[in-house]
Amino acid sequence: MRTDKLAIGLGKTVAVAVILAWSLFPIAFIVMSSFKPGQDIFAVPPKFVFSPTVQHYVELWTGWGVFFTGLLNSTIITAGATIIAITTSTAAGYVYSRYSSRMLNASVMFLIIVRLIPPIVVTLPLFPIINAIGLNDTHIVLMVLYATFFVSLGTVLMRTFIDQIPRELDEAAQIDGAGRLTILRRVIVPLAAPGILAVAVFVVVFAWNEFLFAFIFTATKAKTAPLVISEMIGSIDGVDWGVLFAASTVQLIPVLLFVIFMNRYLVAGLTAGATKG
């Protein structure tokens, strides 16, 4: 019996070690390599002890100003998309939670079905239209696209979270003479904060990392950080791995910390999003 327990414990330890290595090794490797001096990056077997240097970050700063413009663009676009997605989904989620009719139920189904249209499909008609109205290579296009591809999930999530807020609170506020907008702002929003944060995690991670739309709809002015990094990967005169790792680290660390701190909301959002629509 004791050897059995020991064997199970050992098996679990090995499994956990493998899972941790699988999940974290690639990330740790990039971050570590970004601080390795020149040739140490290519050392076989990989060096885990080295004298760290910021040389690649200096090269990134001096040689790739466009990357930092990209980061700024990514920040603006992520913030815009998140604000649009949160406000619109909260308002709609509130209605779907508190009112019910045949038409409303049908439109929820519609929201769920819309999620299944692959984003690349809409690039075909939107590309010429966006060019024609002179909006290509602007922040607003990506903000709206990113927000739109998450408002359906956002709305359904917000409905689920708002469903948990007792209606009596709405009714009490209503008796006190509050209108719908006031109820939404003063009663619902504070209590639905976990739902809002869950939606925010989805949109922030998506908008910060997205490649396809940025690739198609931006050229120079609104180019996002992932797009600049993709150009580093595709560089014709060979990839400068040190600089690429430095840029990847700078792009990755903020969103990684965000996911780590918001993990509860991410888990809640993923669970509710998958089971409730």
Added chain:
Amino acid sequence: MNKITEVVPFLAPVQILILSVIVIPSFYVVWLSLHASSFGQSATFVGLQNYIKVLTDPAFLLALGNTVLIVIFAVHLELALGLGMALLFASGLPCRRVLLVAVLAPYAVSEVIAVAMWRFLFDPDVGPVTAMLTWLGLPMLDWSFEPSHALIMIGLLTIWLHLPFTFIILYAARLAIPKDLYEAARIDGATPFDAFRRVTMPLLGPAIAVALLFRYIFAFRIFSEVWLMTQGGPARSTEVVAVYLYQEAFSFNAFGTAAATAWIMVLASLLLATGYVFLLRKQVAGNAH
């Protein structure tokens, strides 16, 4: 009735965004798919010709085959891994929250950076994983020349990026199974394997179906990983449906066939979705009891 008109302003922003950015453009894609058009040319109606052209194009069929291979290989392996991990976590681990966050980490990583990682780790000349495989006497992945190796790389990468999603869905569902059921099974003399087969699996069924369908639908539209890894090359041998669509539209300016490809993608997704909605309904009905 009065109420509905009063709440319209709350619903309008979401509905307007979805209609103008997704729904109306998608219907316009139907129109495009029935016409032959290119930049600066007026369109002419060609019926289903674009669909026939796409469905008989060897490049499309290859792309479709690659996509189906990636979907089947990656999604099922991912499900097996996610299920194993969910059961491991549920069996009781120390520092579970920390481990959970570690497993979630790849969720934060952009496809672009994931491709950069993978390209370096598996680089035929300098990649550490390549070096390790050679050291172990295993064949290396020659992904820049060998299409099947490139597809394996892309499959592994997709699993790495999406395993957190599958894992969380299954883990949450596993935690929702009441402990009493396992207690009762134990008292009835069930072995742990019996309990797994008779309690865990049936009760995880709906969650497994949901995770699978989501991943089928999302894996089917895979673009960035492939585009950034191989651009569909060498010689269009690693294209997937979305890359084929992109090439038709933005490299060859063939909007008609690109639109037909797009609608083939939509229809495939909707087909999968019908299954999903059906399951969802069943689940909602199940929850009501």
